[in-house]
Each structure stands twice: as C-alpha cells, then as structure tokens.
Amino acid sequence: xxxxAATRALSAALTLLVMTAVAFVVLQVLPGDPAILVLxxxxxxxxxAHLRATLGxxxxxxxxxxxxxxxxxxxxxxxxxxFGQPVAALLLQRLPLTLLLTAMAAFIALVIALPLxxxxxxxxxxxxxxxxxxxAQVGAxxxxxxxxxxxxxxxAVRRHWLPAGGFPGWTQPGAVIxxxxxxALALGAARAAILTRLLRQSxxxxxxxxxxxxxxxxxxxxxxxxxxxxxxAAAIAPLTVFGLxxxxxLAGSIVVENxxxxxGLGRLxxxxxxxxxxxxxxxxxxxxxxxxxxxxxxxxxxxxxxxPRIRSAG
Amino acid sequence: xxxxxxxxxxxxxxxxxxxxxxxxGATAGGTAASASGSSAAPASASASASAPAASPQTLRMAxxxxxxxxxxxxxxxxxxxxxxxxxxxxxxxxxxxxxLQPDLATAWTASADGKTLTFKLRSGVSFADGHAxxxxxxxxxFQRMLDPATKDPDASDYxxxxxxxxxxxxxxxxxxxxxxxxxxxxxxxPFAAIEPAGVDPATLKNKxxxxxxxxxxxxxxxxxxxxxxxxxxxxxxLPNIPTVDMKIVPDPATQIADLLAGSxxxxxxxxxQQASQLKGQSGIQLEQAPSGNIQIMAINNARAPFTDxxxxxALSLGVDRSAVVQGAWFGYATPVGTFLPPxxxxxxxxxxxxxxxxxxxxxxxxxxxxxxxxxxxLPSLYPVHIQTGQVIASxxxxxxxxxxxxxxxxxxxxSQDYGKRQYxxxxxxxxxxxxPDTLLVRFTSTYPYNYENYKNTTYDGLIAxxxxxxxxxxxxxxxxxxxxxxxxDVPAVFLDVSDNVVAIRQxxxxxxxxxxxxxxxxxxxxx
Numbered sequence: 001x002x003x004x005a006a007t008r009a010l011s012a013a014l015t016l017l018v019m020t021a022v023a024f025v026v027l028q029v030l031p032g033d034p035a036i037l038v039l040x041x042x043x044x045x046x047x048x049a050h051l052r053a054t055l056g057x058x059x060x061x062x063x064x065x066x067x068x069x070x071x072x073x074x075x076x077x078x079x080x081x082x083f084g085q086p087v088a089a090l091l092l093q094r095l096p097l098t099l100l101l102t103a104m105a106a107f108i109a110l111v112i113a114l115p116l117x118x119x120x121x122x123x124x125x126x127x128x129x130x131x132x133x134x135x136a137q138v139g140a141x142x143x144x145x146x147x148x149x150x151x152x153x154x155x156a157v158r159r160h161w162l163p164a165g166g167f168p169g170w171t172q173p174g175a176v177i178x179x180x181x182x183x184a185l186a187l188g189a190a191r192a193a194i195l196t197r198l199l200r201q202s203x204x205x206x207x208x209x210x211x212x213x214x215x216x217x218x219x220x221x222x223x224x225x226x227x228x229x230x231x232x233a234a235a236i237a238p239l240t241v242f243g244l245x246x247x248x249x250l251a252g253s254i255v256v257e258n259x260x261x262x263x264g265l266g267r268l269x270x271x272x273x274x275x276x277x278x279x280x281x282x283x284x285x286x287x288x289x290x291x292x293x294x295x296x297x298x299x300x301x302x303x304x305x306x307x308p309r310i311r312s313a314g
Numbered sequence: 315x316x317x318x319x320x321x322x323x324x325x326x327x328x329x330x331x332x333x334x335x336x337x338x339g340a341t342a343g344g345t346a347a348s349a350s351g352s353s354a355a356p357a358s359a360s361a362s363a364s365a366p367a368a369s370p371q372t373l374r375m376a377x378x379x380x381x382x383x384x385x386x387x388x389x390x391x392x393x394x395x396x397x398x399x400x401x402x403x404x405x406x407x408x409x410x411x412x413x414l415q416p417d418l419a420t421a422w423t424a425s426a427d428g429k430t431l432t433f434k435l436r437s438g439v440s441f442a443d444g445h446a447x448x449x450x451x452x453x454x455x456f457q458r459m460l461d462p463a464t465k466d467p468d469a470s471d472y473x474x475x476x477x478x479x480x481x482x483x484x485x486x487x488x489x490x491x492x493x494x495x496x497x498x499x500x501x502x503x504p505f506a507a508i509e510p511a512g513v514d515p516a517t518l519k520n521k522x523x524x525x526x527x528x529x530x531x532x533x534x535x536x537x538x539x540x541x542x543x544x545x546x547x548x549x550x551x552l553p554n555i556p557t558v559d560m561k562i563v564p565d566p567a568t569q570i571a572d573l574l575a576g577s578x579x580x581x582x583x584x585x586x587q588q589a590s591q592l593k594g595q596s597g598i599q600l601e602q603a604p605s606g607n608i609q610i611m612a613i614n615n616a617r618a619p620f621t622d623x624x625x626x627x628a629l630s631l632g633v634d635r636s637a638v639v640q641g642a643w644f645g646y647a648t649p650v651g652t653f654l655p656p657x658x659x660x661x662x663x664x665x666x667x668x669x670x671x672x673x674x675x676x677x678x679x680x681x682x683x684x685x686x687x688x689x690x691x692l693p694s695l696y697p698v699h700i701q702t703g704q705v706i707a708s709x710x711x712x713x714x715x716x717x718x719x720x721x722x723x724x725x726x727x728x729s730q731d732y733g734k735r736q737y738x739x740x741x742x743x744x745x746x747x748x749x750p751d752t753l754l755v756r757f758t759s760t761y762p763y764n765y766e767n768y769k770n771t772t773y774d775g776l777i778a779x780x781x782x783x784x785x786x787x788x789x790x791x792x793x794x795x796x797x798x799x800x801x802x803d804v805p806a807v808f809l810d811v812s813d814n815v816v817a818i819r820q821x822x823x824x825x826x827x828x829x830x831x832x833x834x835x836x837x838x839x840x841x
Contacts, residue, residue: 032725036733038382040390043467045762050465083535084383084519094536149567157571164571166561167537261563263536271536274695276725 012293016286020072023285024065027278033057034081034276055081068282077286078279082271087283090268095287097167098264101180101187101257102249108188109195109245116192117199117238122226124204132196139193144252148186148259155182165261183260187252191245198241202234209233235306243299247292373555373822373840375833376563376578380535384522385515386507387459387466392745392831395504396583397560399832400541400553401442402507402524405433405452405486406498410603412657412748412829414499418447418508418525419486428493428784433486440546441510442522442529449480454511456488464515468505471752472497493782495789496749503747504832527553527836536562541835553836554824573598579822579840582833584815585698586643592817603827604648604657605814606746608753609638609699611690611706611807614738616767624680626804629739631673632713633706635666639810642701647810652797653744653753655811657829660750662794664801666808673713685714691731691740695724699741702809706741735765743812745831750793751781757805768805 035051077087120132156164168175254266272281381394407417419433439447479487528541541558572578635649651666692703707717731737746753759769780792824839
C-alpha cells in the first residue's frame, strides 16, 4: 500500500512538472508581448521596454522557467502580469465557483443518465430506449457553447426565470445556485448523453450474464436484480468515464463560464492565454491538473468500494 | 430518416451562425452599466417603479472585461480609461461638441510665445479621501506622469512640459520646451487625470483617489466593479445615481441577453450588429453619435507590389465603402476617404469613389494586368474587422486582387503586424483624440508605430508645422493639405468612422456621448 502511494505521488509530481513545462513552452512559442498587451496599442515604446524589463521578460526562457519553478516549489506562484495581484489569491477567488459548477454539472449528468440509461437497458427497443438513444445522440452532437446560448435565450431572455449571466457573489446562496443552473445544464448535457449511452450498453450486457439469470432463478425480484446485481457489475465502465469526464467538465467550463460571464477558473485560463499572462496560466494549469488527478484518484478508490476483487488485489 | 440525417447539419449551421454572432459583439469597445437593486430581473420598468423597494439606487451596467487597474497613468487601455473617467478630473474637459470646458481649472491663459500656460484652480474641490485640491497635487501629478520610472505609456503626449511652478495654492504654471498645439486638448484626456500628491503610487492601481463624481467601492476581478458617489464631489447635485454596478460580461450575446432580461439597465459600446439586434425592441432605446474610431485597411508600403502608389490607389478604388458600412457595421458607420473623423473641425472631405474599372486600369499601368495575390491579416479579437475583410476580399477579387484571409490572434497581431511590421495588408481601427495631430502623426516616418512604413517628407514637414502653429486657421489649412496627400498616396485604405451606440432601458435617461472613448455617468438618471 505504501509503495502504491509512493508511485502514485511520484507520477503525480512528474505529471505536474510536465504540464507546467508544456504550458510554459506553448506560451513562449506563441508570438505576443505581455508588456504591450498591458500598456496598449498607443503605448510609448520606451515605456513598453521599461515594463518588459520590470516583468523579467528580457531574461532567457529557461532562466524564467527555472525561476518560476523555484518560487512555485516554495509556495510562491508569483504575481499576475495583468491584474497585479498574487496568482494564489486569484486562484482561490475563482476556484469555488468552478468547483461548484463542475459538481452541479456532474450531478445533472448523473440525474439524467442514471434513470434514462437503466430504463433503456431494461426495455431495449421500447419507447424509453428510443428516448434514451435520442438524448444520447443529440446531447453528444450539440456543442455546449451553442446549448448555452439556446438555454440563455429560452430561460433568461424569453422567460425571465433565471439570470442571463454574471455572478451575484457568495453572500446570496440562492442566487448563486440559480446563476449556475443554466451553465451547469449546458455543461452537464453532453456528459449525460455519453453516460446514458454507456449505462444502457453496460447494464443491458450485465442483464444477459449468467449471474443475473441465477439471481432471477433464485427468486430475487427484478428490481433488486437490476439495482443490486446488474448495476454493480456494470458500473465500472461508466465510473471510469465519469472520472475522465471531470477533466472534460473543467475544460468545458472554459467555454461555458465565458458565455455566462462567470468569474471561474475557466475564464481565468482563457484570459491568461490571450493576455500572455504566464504566472497566472501556470497557476491555473497546476490547479486544474491537481483537480483532475484528485478526481481520478477518487475514482480508483471507488472501484475498490464497488468491486471486492479490486479491494483484495489492492 | 432523412430528417435525422440532416439534423447534425442543421445544428452545425446554427452553431456557426451563433459563433459568428457571439464573435461579433466582442468588438464593442465600451462598457455598460446597470442600475437597480436586486438580481431578480424586473420584467417591466413600470413594475419596478411602483414597487417601493425598487427605488433606483443602483445603475447596472455591463462592461466587456476587467479594467487593467484604476491608475490612469499606468494604462492606455480604452475600457479602463472609459471607467476611470468617472473617478478623476482633469484640468480641462470637453463638451459633447468637443469644445474645451473648465474642469479643475476655471480659467487658463497662454503666454505670447505659447511656452507658458497658467491655470487658475477651482476652489472647494476635494479628493475622495476628503483632502482639498491644491496646486501641489497638480504639480505632483504631472511630475509622476513624466517620471520615466512611472512608465506611463501616454507620457510622450505631455513631454513638452518641462517644469511646473506653483506660485500659490490655486495657481499652476506649466513651462513648456516648445509650443505644442495639441497639448491643451491632451490635458482634457483621461490620461491627464489629477491624482493626489504624496500618494503611494503602488496603491493607486487598486485604490484610486480622485476628485471625480464616483469613487471605487469594490473590484472583484471577473465579476464586477462597483462605484459609489464621491460625497466630496464639487458639482452640486451630481452624480444623480448613488451606486453603479458594472458587471463584467465578455460575451456580446450575453450582454444583449442581460439587457433584454432586465438584469442590466445600460449597455454602452455596442457593435453595429448588437445595435441592429436591439433596434426596435420594446423598452430599449438606442442613442448614437459618431465616434473618433476610424477603420482602415493598412498597407505595408515597404512590400511589393504596394511600393507602387498605383497599386495602393487601385485598392482604394476597388473597395465599396458603403457595402462595408452595411456588411460589417450594419449601417452604424460613415464612409470616409481620409484619416480624420467628419466631426473633427479639421476634417477635409476627400473623395472615396468605388471605381473598379479605373482600379483595373491602374493595376495594368503598374504592370499587373492580371492582378496579384496577397494576404489580409484580420485580428480575430475584433469580429467587425473580420467581416470587413470578407466584404473587401470579395470586392477586390473583382479587380483581380486575390486575398487570402488570415485570422490573427490579438497578441500575435500586436507583436507581428503592429510591432514587427510583418504583414501585407491588415484591417484595424485607430481612435482619434481631440487634436488632429494624434491621428495624422501616425503616418510620419519617425512615428514608432508607423507600421505602414509610409515615408513622405512633405507630409512629415506639414505635421511638424501643424504641431507648432498657434493660428487655428493656418492649422486648418495645413491639415487639409496633409489629408489630401494621404488620399492621393493611399498609405492605407481609409474605410469608415463607426458610431458610438448605447442601449438604454426605458427607466434610464441622460446619457451623453463625448467625443472621447469614455462612459460619462454623472449625468445619467433613473426613474
């Protein structure tokens, strides 16, 4: 177990190192000068040169990466070039919103996919199955930014049921939930589609297995067979995909946060890239990579809970 | 079955349309503000007016992005100074017609040689922190602005100021190295805001302290900027609205949705496309005025075949500006043939005919009877330039000029096209300030951002002369001559001047567009 944990930690550290290096190199390859982006088109060239020097942009690339890494290892993520605020503070400010949005989207995906996928598996070829297939097809085909705009037009502009975007601040929990409902729906729909398809597939396969027939033959009720036995056996594949989807949800939040004007991590990533704000981007990359790895680790633990064979092997 | 098959195609089509639509609004330079209390969107203005709790204490506005900070000396960002305009005052200001008006200075006089300017300061003015304005604050402001250590990107506009004397607390004397015709109007720009003496410059970026009608209450990056009325403001009765909540809404489609849903009361800086979407919506009013924003197709004069003036002239003749105004601005712009906006007192109208036959003839004379191929860079941050590029490419194809459209990300455009001058053709807008020199100087050969690589010594001489002339009539003549040189030489194809457009819900009134790219909020009222 200790060896497992050590391997896990080492590979996590290596992943983080590679991610930050890639982000650094990509931002170097892209043309663009943060100094002129800060100061604007009409800036006096001497002022731009001054700012470049102040920001340390005149140093060679490896030196700059080394310095950033050294500081990051000491818990200092640096200062945002554009906001002039500590990167750690910016990240902390934006993390809760993205976490809540991702959690709500994942919850919505589950709430749609679980009943629909199960029902479709039980009654293959039936009306519910057709609905399930349709949801899966359409949901996977519709891009989330498009769905976001459609939802916005329908529920915020036509009917003033939900806010059209923006964030009310954490002081009003009710308003926070209603502000995040449409974005979470836009984000969760595609995941729901994929999960529905996967659940339908794996549950209907499980239902054809011998142990299910045995359970039924022993007089276990159809409901109990489905939820206790078949679902449990069928859960591994959807769970794996669900873990991977956390990464996708975080990526999708970049688009959806932008459409709904939500001040989360996704918007910060986009902003940092377009403004060549290296310290901010590196901070975002570190944090998002950590989140994805944490989610995958949690899924690994869940495997053990669901499948006793994995538990004993681990 | 056929229905199902065609569904993805329909979705793709619709999403492309949406993407275009979403992209379009990003161009809107301005900001929007909204007012009025709760997040529950009032469905109608009458409903909110009759409810006692909904007394209009807050103007809710949408702005496209975060400010770069609140120190006007540390930015040239248009969205930022549009906002700081409400926090600070200058020595002088302008009215809606562009005439200079007293602001912190009630009167000013120039010496006979134009090298000394004396300002009388208004009495009874205080900063937001409560301390009274004196000549020492003005002196310290300009000293800080002109100190190279401050790195003010706009300081070069004020470099003729060599020293400032303060004979008494209400008198400011500026000593200039030479007369500068543009200086007085430059002093009305948000970049010449007066800051308090002795303030720690490090704090100004996040904690501004000005004499303007509003002061900063809070800034949550990515979320909103909240302003509240400055209790010490010197103009009695202003500002009208105690609190302004500026929501940061980057997506143009969302900005419109916010306004229609009533979660935003006012949306300045609309693109033509946004304006055309909002036109005729009930409860929404549009107010427009010509801006100082000139769209051009810049030509790299140092690259063949654009080194030949006939080729450049052919490009200008081959562009139908009225089609660009309709296609890219949805009618919210005016065609021009020169590099000054028609509302400038120095504007000298230049013919800008659409004459493809003559354009072809000129290309043939230049040895290109079959036209040529080239690349048109389009900064992707600005959808209006992309649309303009598409219109122009189809027009120029008719005279044999085949343009490859190349979308360039903004940071890349600034670095490659604008900084390193590596491009053939590109489309961009330049914003004029009050004095004609600020635009026309861009085509002088020593200007650092003369990215068109245009060189004309006669033109250089005229601009230098205009800058030092103290006689407005003579300046007018000089700039008319300079504009006719530009129209003839075509260092860039001058396309159009866009309109400033603001959308207002019916409970808001009193918006005024100034001939500067600022959002003036003090006079705005709510019922």
